[in-house]
Amino acid sequence: MTSTTPIIIDCDPGVDDSYAIAMAHAHPGFDIVAITAVEGNVPARLTRHNALCLADTLGIDCRVAFGAEKPLRKAYDRDASSIHGASGVGDVVFDPPSIEPDPKPAWDVIYEEAIKAEGRLILFATGPLTNIALTLQHHPDLPKYINRFCIMGGGTFGNITKFAEFNVFIDPTAAREVFAQLPVEMIGLNITHAAALTEADFQEMLAIGGDSRPSKMLHELATFSERQSHLPGSDNSVIHDAVAVASVINPDLIEYDERYVYVEDGDNAENSGQTVIEPEDDPREPKCKVGMKVDRDAFAAMLKGVFHHYAE
Ligand code: RIB
Ligand code: CA
Numbered sequence: 001m002t003s004t005t006p007i008i009i010d011c012d013p014g015v016d017d018s019y020a021i022a023m024a025h026a027h028p029g030f031d032i033v034a035i036t037a038v039e040g041n042v043p044a045r046l047t048r049h050n051a052l053c054l055a056d057t058l059g060i061d062c063r064v065a066f067g068a069e070k071p072l073r074k075a076y077d078r079d080a081s082s083i084h085g086a087s088g089v090g091d092v093v094f095d096p097p098s099i100e101p102d103p104k105p106a107w108d109v110i111y112e113e114a115i116k117a118e119g120r121l122i123l124f125a126t127g128p129l130t131n132i133a134l135t136l137q138h139h140p141d142l143p144k145y146i147n148r149f150c151i152m153g154g155g156t157f158g159n160i161t162k163f164a165e166f167n168v169f170i171d172p173t174a175a176r177e178v179f180a181q182l183p184v185e186m187i188g189l190n191i192t193h194a195a196a197l198t199e200a201d202f203q204e205m206l207a208i209g210g211d212s213r214p215s216k217m218l219h220e221l222a223t224f225s226e227r228q229s230h231l232p233g234s235d236n237s238v239i240h241d242a243v244a245v246a247s248v249i250n251p252d253l254i255e256y257d258e259r260y261v262y263v264e265d266g267d268n269a270e271n272s273g274q275t276v277i278e279p280e281d282d283p284r285e286p287k288c289k290v291g292m293k294v295d296r297d298a299f300a301a302m303l304k305g306v307f308h309h310y311a312e
Contacts, residue, residue: 004031005147006117008110010067011241012040012127012167013050015084015229018092018221019303020126020152020241022214025058026309027249033113033121034063036106040127040170041080042088044069047127050087052101053094057213063113064099067106067131071171074267080166083228090224092217107135114145122248125151125178126241128167133174136181143182152244154261154275155188155291163264164273165189172265172273179263179275183286186261186275187244191254191291195243195299196236202226205304210311218307239303246302247291253298254291261288 007030011017024030037044037051048066055064084090102109110131114121123146125132132149136142153167153175160169165188168175178184205222209215229237247254260282264274277290 006033007122008034010036010125012047014041016241020245032062038127038131041084046088052097056097063102065102065106065109073173092220106131110135111139122148128170129174129178133177150185152241156190163271169273176263176265185289192240196238208307214310255293256289258287260284
């Protein structure tokens, strides 16, 4: 029996967060030890509920912990419900969750599990980085227990402004603190847009059978995404967060540049929320692995593999 790697997914579910969690759970090499919820696509009340329901529906035996309800500094003044639906998970209607959240807050659960994993933990963040920043504030020695830290966020351009991607835009101060303390693997918009799925990809996923609750949930998500997640001016749809999980499952999926990256968090800065990618000769640490190229067909095949996994 090959050993599994403990992982945590900090997320703001979220349609694409839901695919990411389903992909992680389907991977035999991962053991999801915790799912932690943060404000983001929809208010924390909903991301918390969705995180519980996703763990319950997918049959993930893990801690589900609740984190921040608002960004570190600026008010949480917008969400992405126009993209993810009022519930945050498209048209998916969950059964009432049969599991309870962990009594401890996300930042203590992340730290406890990092210590328990003895340096093997892979931490994913697919929402605003508020919980990760709070974990670092409460437990400054967190970095020594983290094996890898992979985010969906940032990138070479924005989707809220031309500079800022949503997850970083919502809490730029948290992102600034996190990028300064952890070696980030950044799966940004330049990657997730390049990995967008075609109509034919969706037709293929929707044709994959399966009567299980996870299968039905994936079909509902795909039906919603095919309609709702189009890239501007394109028939292709983007499933941002699953690309971050796929990048760790398949080491050949992404080509990276090692760069120093900081986050602009000035309230009045036109580029607030920008992940500023410095030139290759900038000696500052920690270096960020900036995703620069993606094998789109390989990602599409991996996502289809998730549908087949739950249809078995
Ligand atoms: O900009 C895309 C990111 O913002 C995704 O993680 C999506 O779920 C939202 O959180
Ligand atoms: Ca997300």
